[in-house]
Amino acid sequence: MSVHATHSGSARIDPRYDLAALVASRESDRFSLHTKHLNEMWVRVLKTIGYDVGFTRGLGPYLWDRKGDRYLDLLSGWGVFALGRNHPAVRDALVSVLDGELANLVQLDVSVLAGVLAEKLLDYAPWLEKVFFANSGAEGVEAAIKFARAATGRPGILHCAHSFHGLTYGSLSMNGDEIFKKGFGPLLPNAHEVAFDDLDALERALAGRDVAAFFVEPIQGKGVNIPQEGYLLGAQALCRKYGTLFVADEIQTGVGRTGRFFAIDHFPGVEPDMIVVAKALSGGHVPVGAVLTRKWIFDKVFDRMDRAVVHGSTFSKNDLAMAAGVATLDVLKNERVIENAAKTGDRLLASFQRMAAGYELVADVRGKGLMIGIEFGPPKSFKLKAAWNLLETVNSGLFCQLISIPLFRDHKVLTQVAGHGNHTIKLLPTLTISDEDCDWIEQSFDAVIADAHKAPSAVWSLGKTLAEHAIKARMSG
Numbered sequence: 001m002s003v004h005a006t007h008s009g010s011a012r013i014d015p016r017y018d019l020a021a022l023v024a025s026r027e028s029d030r031f032s033l034h035t036k037h038l039n040e041m042w043v044r045v046l047k048t049i050g051y052d053v054g055f056t057r058g059l060g061p062y063l064w065d066r067k068g069d070r071y072l073d074l075l076s077g078w079g080v081f082a083l084g085r086n087h088p089a090v091r092d093a094l095v096s097v098l099d100g101e102l103a104n105l106v107q108l109d110v111s112v113l114a115g116v117l118a119e120k121l122l123d124y125a126p127w128l129e130k131v132f133f134a135n136s137g138a139e140g141v142e143a144a145i146k147f148a149r150a151a152t153g154r155p156g157i158l159h160c161a162h163s164f165h166g167l168t169y170g171s172l173s174m175n176g177d178e179i180f181k182k183g184f185g186p187l188l189p190n191a192h193e194v195a196f197d198d199l200d201a202l203e204r205a206l207a208g209r210d211v212a213a214f215f216v217e218p219i220q221g222k223g224v225n226i227p228q229e230g231y232l233l234g235a236q237a238l239c240r241k242y243g244t245l246f247v248a249d250e251i252q253t254g255v256g257r258t259g260r261f262f263a264i265d266h267f268p269g270v271e272p273d274m275i276v277v278a279k280a281l282s283g284g285h286v287p288v289g290a291v292l293t294r295k296w297i298f299d300k301v302f303d304r305m306d307r308a309v310v311h312g313s314t315f316s317k318n319d320l321a322m323a324a325g326v327a328t329l330d331v332l333k334n335e336r337v338i339e340n341a342a343k344t345g346d347r348l349l350a351s352f353q354r355m356a357a358g359y360e361l362v363a364d365v366r367g368k369g370l371m372i373g374i375e376f377g378p379p380k381s382f383k384l385k386a387a388w389n390l391l392e393t394v395n396s397g398l399f400c401q402l403i404s405i406p407l408f409r410d411h412k413v414l415t416q417v418a419g420h421g422n423h424t425i426k427l428l429p430t431l432t433i434s435d436e437d438c439d440w441i442e443q444s445f446d447a448v449i450a451d452a453h454k455a456p457s458a459v460w461s462l463g464k465t466l467a468e469h470a471i472k473a474r475m476s477g
Contacts, residue, residue, distance in 0.1 A: 023056075027066065030054055049405055049466075058085035061430040061437060063414065071408075072440050074415040074429045079252045082280035083331055084430040090283035093327035097319050104319040113322035120329045121292060124261045127271045130298035132291040133316040137251035137278030138166025140289035141215070144274050145170045145188075146311055147293060148213035148245045151300040156211035157188065158244070160196040162222045162419070165215060165249055174215055177222065179420050196220060197227040199234045206242040213245040213274075218263035221252045222419035224373025224426055226366055232270045239273075245297070248272040251289070252371070255280035256332055256431050259342030259369030266368060273297060280431075283328040288321040338369075341431040344438055345369040348427070351442045359449050360384070361399075363423070372427040373418055374445070376400060383455045391466075397421040401466055403448055411444035 026033070031052060035043045046052045053065035061084050063071040076082065083090065103109070118131035132147075134140040145157055159165065159174035166172065167180060173188035175181055195201045196216075205211065216235060219226050239246040248270075253263035254277040264270040274297065278289035302308055315321070332338055349367055352374055356362040361384070363377030376399055378388050391398045400417040403425055407413040418426035429437070 027054065027056070049401065050409055060084035060086075061433050069412060071412040071414050072429075072437060074413060074427045074441065076428050076430050077279075077284065079257060079279045079428045080282060081284040082256055082431045083283060083328060083337065084432050085284055087283060087331060089331050090285055090324055090327045093283075093323045094285060094320055097323045102319050105315070105317070111317045111319060111322060113319050113326060114317040117322045117325045117329075118290075120326065121277070121290060125271075125275055125292050127294075128275065128292045129295040130293050132293065132298070132311075133321075134278075134289035134291065134313055135287050135316055135321075136166075136289045137249075137276060138168045138171045138289075139313060139316075140251070140276040140278055140291045141165045141171040141174075141249065142168055143291050143311060144213065144215070144247050144276055144293075147274065147291070147297055147301050148247065151297040152212040152243065152245060154210050154212040154244075155190040156208075157191045158194055158202075158205055158211050158214045159191065160216055160220070161193050162196060162220055162225065163193075163215070163217060163249075164220075164222050164419075165217075165251075177420055196225060197231050199231065199238065202235055203238050203242075206238055206244050209242050211242070211244045213247045214239055215247045215249055217249045217253065218267070218270075219253050219258065219368060219371060221426070223375075223422055223424050224367055224371060224418055226368065229267070232264065232267045236270055236272070245273040247274045247276065249276050251276055251278045252428075255328070256338040256341055257369055257371050257428070259338060259345050261332075261338060263368065281325050281328055282321070283324040283331075286318070286321040286324045288325050289316075290325075335432075337431045340433075341369045344433055344435075345372065347435075347438055348372055348441060351438075352445070355446060355449060359453060361388075361452055362449065367427075370427065370429050370431055370433070373424040374427070375424040376403070377423060379453075384453065387455050395421075397423055398466055399423065400425050402452060402462055403445075405462060406448045406451070407444055411440075411447065413441065413444045 031043050034040070055063045056066050057064040061073055063073050065071065114133060121131055122128055132143050134143055148157070149155065157174060159176065161176045163174060163176040165174045170188050172181060172184065173191035176193060181187065192205060194205045202214070206214070214235065216232070218232060236246045248264050250262050250264070255261065257263070257280065258266065260266055262275065264272065273294050275292040276289065277292070281290065282288050301311060345367065349365065349372060352365040352372065356365050360379045360381065361376050362374065364375040366373050379385050388399060397417060397420070400423060404415050404417060407415055415425055415427060418424040
């Protein structure tokens with residue numbers, strides 16, 4: 001690689017520097033590199049369940065493996081790729097920033113692009129007036145915790161059972177799944193859990209008037225749990241009554257995922273004091289998170305000139321991230337992406353509900369837009385019940401792997417279980433999927449679920465293999 005000077009005196013990397021060629025030359029080392037230098041346990045998981053196909057290309061809702069086989073991605077990077085992979089408008093925006101040689105991250109200046117992105121975001125929440133940018137959803141949650149304590153002078157932080165707000169220490173303290181917390185304590189003091197969708201429990205938790213903020217996902221990612229119609233509005237009223245800030249975690253549900261820009265938009269009158277967004281706002285390229293907040297809260301944090309930098313993040317307002325966010329919001333509007341999410345989501349929900357009526361293993365189907373959960377439950381027929389109970393005895397939630405693995409292996413559909421020990425498979429496809437993609441999804445799920453209702457079958461043979469692996473792992477651990 002060599003470096004040349006341009007006419008302006010800046011350095012330009014020789015175009016012969018080819019990252020694609022570097023990746024291709026090391027493709028055969030993909031898993032050995034990770035085993036040696038990164039997370040060996042994750043490599044073992046991928047190989048055990050047959051996901052070690054080595055993806056080499058992504059475009060829109062599709063992935064291609066090293067053999068050239070095409071897959072439909074219903075995971076979309078845990079919701080990051082709302083626009084699909086490598087959307088040309090986002091890519092062009094990033095190239096424009098690089099070609100423009102902007103004075104990025106001067107620090108003793110302010111960013112035009114950050115101001116523009118903040119303005120665009122606040123159009124979707126007109127009761128809020130300020131934005132704080134971060135590098136991720138978890139970092140946004142950390143900021144919201146600090147802002148809430150500074151604004152209220154209270155120590156308490158409240159979250160819901162089965163919640164997920166991130167894995168940094170503050171956000172981990174509000175995690176509703178103990179498996180993520182084990183071995184990392186002590187965590188943040190004064191962080192407490194309350195039942196989701198239970199206003200009586202919430203009022204009891206708030207009554208002491210020591211809670212700075214109540215954090216809630218409008219639709220919970222772990223299980224795709226949707227509250228009753230009046231829950232969020234009632235929670236907001238209780239927070240107002242007891243002087244607690246109401247914070248909506250829209251990291252996964254926001255930016256069009258549910259067929260509205262925010263999931264709270266499905267519940268008229270809900271106007272949180274803070275909203276945290278991330279994931280899809282990135283356009284799938286450069287991480288970005290944002291906290292939208294009321295001005296009085298913001299002003300409690302940045303209350304004097306000598307406190308102008310009491311909270312921040314080195315890379316948070318970098319021009320590439322801001323450009324990706326601006327381009328993403330423009331694409332959502334110009335290409336009517338959110339409308340497509342609502343339309344295709346309605347179609348898929350109706351299709352899965354028909355499957356639920358015909359298959360005893362399908363216990364429930366729920367969702368909004370393109371955030372859909374298919375919950376499986378114990379069957380009534382004796383032969384299936386015996387097989388189900390065997391799996392549950394070994395590892396609760398293992399049955400979902402009997403659906404997700406054949407979907408991947410036989411139908412080239414990538415999806416995920418909605419949480420540890422969970423019986424729900426979650427769909428988070430790109431918001432740009434077509435009717436043909438919906439056909440692919442429906443036919444694949446129908447075939448795999450139908451096979452699961454036959455015992456013995458290939459699905460239950462897989463279950464036996466997974467159970468043996470689980471037992472072996474437990475004994476070795």
